[in-house]
Amino acid sequence: MNTGPGVLLVEDDKEIGALISRYFSSNDIDVSHVCDGAQMDAALSSRSFDLIILDLNLPGEDGLSICRRLRVDRNVPIIMVTARAEDVDKILGLEMGADDYLTKPFNPRELLARVRSILRRTSSAEPVPSLRQIYRFSGWTLDLAARDLSAPDGAKVALTGAEFDLLHALCEHPNRVLSRDQLIGLTHGPSEGPFERSIDTLISRLRQKIETEAKNPRLIQTVRSEGYLFSTQVTRA
Structure with a gap:
C-alpha cells in the first residue's frame, strides 16, 4: 500500500490520468484519479489530500470554477493543468487561487x-527550535511552523501555499x-516559478487579505518600474 503524499488528480482524459497515476505511484505518490467536479467532491468528502492536480477543461463545471469554489474553505495546494497556452488563462487560474500552472503537453517528470x-x-x-518561526507586523502574526496567519483580532486568515510563501518572503x-x-526566486526558486506576472496576481490576492483598503495599500506598496516594498516593521520570535 502506498503511504506517500496523497494527491487527487482531476482529469477527464482517462489515458492521461492513467499515465500520471502510474508514474506518480512508481515514485511513492498516493494518487486518486477522478474525472470531474462531482467525483472530486465525493473523494474530498471521504479523505484529505495533500495536493490537487486540476485540469482546466472538464465536463460540466470547469477547472476555474472548481478552483474558485475550493478556495472558499480549503487551503490545499492546487496545480492547474490545461491545453490552453494563453497567458490570460494562466493569470485567471492563479487569480482563482491555483498555486502553479502547467500547460499540456508536459513531461510527467516536470x-x-x-x-x-x-x-x-x-x-x-x-x-527546528533554534530557528525563529514567528513573524509579527502591524498586529498580524505569521506562524511558519503552523503555516497560518492571524489577523490583529486573532482570527485565522486562510492563505494558499503560494500566498504564504510570498508573505514569508516579504516578512524576510x-x-x-x-x-x-x-520574489519569484524567493518563493519558487529560479527554475520552478511561474512567469513574472504571477507575482502581480499573488500580490493582489495578498492585499485583499491583509490590507484595510486593497486598492489603496499601506503594507504592500508598488514601486513603479522596480517591484514591491513591504512597508512595515517586522519582528521575529
Missing part, C-alpha cells in the same frame, strides 16, 4: 517535480524594494 516542490514548501515538518525583507524576479 509535473512530479512541481508537486514535490510544493509539498516540500507546505509540509508541516517539526520546526521588510522596507526593501524587491523586483518580481527576486
Whole structure:
C-alpha cells in the first residue's frame, strides 16, 4: 500500500490520468484519479489530500470554477493543468487561487517535480527550535511552523501555499524594494516559478487579505518600474 503524499488528480482524459497515476505511484505518490467536479467532491468528502492536480477543461463545471469554489474553505495546494497556452488563462487560474500552472503537453517528470516542490514548501515538518518561526507586523502574526496567519483580532486568515510563501518572503525583507524576479526566486526558486506576472496576481490576492483598503495599500506598496516594498516593521520570535 502506498503511504506517500496523497494527491487527487482531476482529469477527464482517462489515458492521461492513467499515465500520471502510474508514474506518480512508481515514485511513492498516493494518487486518486477522478474525472470531474462531482467525483472530486465525493473523494474530498471521504479523505484529505495533500495536493490537487486540476485540469482546466472538464465536463460540466470547469477547472476555474472548481478552483474558485475550493478556495472558499480549503487551503490545499492546487496545480492547474490545461491545453490552453494563453497567458490570460494562466493569470485567471492563479487569480482563482491555483498555486502553479502547467500547460499540456508536459513531461510527467516536470509535473512530479512541481508537486514535490510544493509539498516540500507546505509540509508541516517539526520546526527546528533554534530557528525563529514567528513573524509579527502591524498586529498580524505569521506562524511558519503552523503555516497560518492571524489577523490583529486573532482570527485565522486562510492563505494558499503560494500566498504564504510570498508573505514569508516579504516578512524576510521588510522596507526593501524587491523586483518580481527576486520574489519569484524567493518563493519558487529560479527554475520552478511561474512567469513574472504571477507575482502581480499573488500580490493582489495578498492585499485583499491583509490590507484595510486593497486598492489603496499601506503594507504592500508598488514601486513603479522596480517591484514591491513591504512597508512595515517586522519582528521575529
